[in-house]
Amino acid sequence: MKKLVRVASFFTAMVLLGGCTLSPEDKVTREKALQEAVLSFTGDVVQANWPQAYALTDGTLANSDQLKNQLSQSWVQDSTLTNGDITSLAWVNDTTAKVKLTWSFQAGSVQSFSNETFIWVWKGNGWKYKGRALR
Numbered sequence: 001m002k003k004l005v006r007v008a009s010f011f012t013a014m015v016l017l018g019g020c021t022l023s024p025e026d027k028v029t030r031e032k033a034l035q036e037a038v039l040s041f042t043g044d045v046v047q048a049n050w051p052q053a054y055a056l057t058d059g060t061l062a063n064s065d066q067l068k069n070q071l072s073q074s075w076v077q078d079s080t081l082t083n084g085d086i087t088s089l090a091w092v093n094d095t096t097a098k099v100k101l102t103w104s105f106q107a108g109s110v111q112s113f114s115n116e117t118f119i120w121v122w123k124g125n126g127w128k129y130k131g132r133a134l135r
Contacts (some may be wrong), residue, residue: 006066016027030127034089034120036129038099042084045071058121058128070131074114087115095122098133 022030037056044053054064075081083104090098096119099130103114117133 015036027091027094028095030122031089034097034099034127035086035100037120037129038086038101041129042101046081046084048081051082056127056129057076058123058130060130074116075103076105076107076112076114079105079110082111083107096120097127 041053041056044050044056049066050064054061054067057067061070081103085102085104087100087102089100092098098117099120100115100117103116105112105114119130119133120127121130122128
């Protein structure tokens with residue numbers, strides 16, 4: 001009897017979890033929305049438009065200055081941020097994704113790069129920046 005209850009519980013859990021997954025069409029739509037959000041975010045960061053970049057966060061950080069401080073910690077010192085490119089997108093689950101970015105910097109005639117992975121979450125009807133991924 002206990003084994004039957006465990007099997008029934010397992011199938012019930014699978015049905016409930018199955019009901020939470022996105023359809024292939026919804027996943028494609030969310031992926032496009034994620035790309036657009038990240039492109040807006042990186043564009044705002046490169047242009048030092050911190051209030052606009054902050055508007056694309058999940059609200060975990062208190063303000064745009066904290067966002068700037070968090071992002072710039074690992075950047076090349078005494079250089080100018082020139083670009084942020086999406087290197088890869090990876091789903092963690094239906095509401096969380098990891099996005100790897102390559103930041104480009106210019107210091108005089110020397111160009112340098114930094115790769116970082118960030119967590120984005122689906123909140124409300126859109127993607128929001130949550131923070132760095134732990135490596």
